[in-house]
Amino acid sequence: MGDLVGSEWFRLVIGLVIVLAFSQLNALFLVWLERKVAGHIQLRIGPKEVGPFGILQTIVDGIKLVGKELITPLSADRKLFVIAPVLVFMPVLVGFLVLPFGPDLIIRDMNLGVLLIFAFSAFTVLAILAGGWAANNKYALLGAIRSVAQNVAYEIPLLLAALSVVLMVQSMNFGQIVQAQGKIWFIFLQPVAGLIYLICATAETNRAPFDIPEAESELVAGFHTEYSGMRFGLFFLAEYTNMFIVSAVATSLFFGGWHGPFGFALGLPGVVWFLLKTYILIFVIMWVRWTFPRLRFDQLMNFAWKVMIQLALANLIATAAVLKFV
8 A cells, every 4th residue: 555655656646636626726716816807907896796706706607607508510520529628628737747836746857847848738739720620610710720820939939938948957857947046036037038938928828919819809709619518618727727837837937936035935835935926927917918909910920920039049049158158
């Protein structure tokens, strides 16, 4: 029995159960938080009737979503239509495997943790394309194509920004990257890379002002137009979980991970610092959504190819030069 509890497989199973539970609770909290943030920014109240401060409203909405009928269009590719919502959520869960919530709170401490997260993020794009294609709906297909084009464009500066940090630490292990920020966070050494990462992460998660794939004014709902019930719920769940993942990665790469400000823990456990920074970044992403208008698609693509990629590449070259000659 002792061998089983101490085995790697046991840790993975327990970690998966915790991750599944956390992703559900996290999504419920973030939906409520976004409604409240939107309400206060737009001088409204937000949900307030169900539970104290409307905190139970999301749970009620979730129950309603579970009870809705699962509708499959007659002309859809039935197998792909059913599989796509599952495929879009599964790669997001993989990110939790290597995230360092604390010095000893890592499900699997891998040497290529950074590469693993970015590699599996590509599967999310494929799942979105599969969902838009399988629906056999012109709005869904256009939304899926837009999403693929946007993710391909913004993935490049996102990777270049992360590589600037990897180059400094000379490791893709999240634990080692966080350990290297014990005294000073990398956001102070790599402010350009940090800003590029946050902008591109917002685009990668299809959040406003980069929410062109879900533009309701011309695409109804984009790639998930034909989905109902919990199939739509899985797309929704994946978006909010992905928002947590990109913010947690930013916390690990640029904001010191489980370390407190300037190395001072102030009596708080590392996991508290990690989650506090992550949710502050999520709040900033929500703040941006309800502040800035949606970009046109040509503006969005030009910004990626003509500004972000050149800036990220220049920052990477400058980092390499400084490490080589200074």
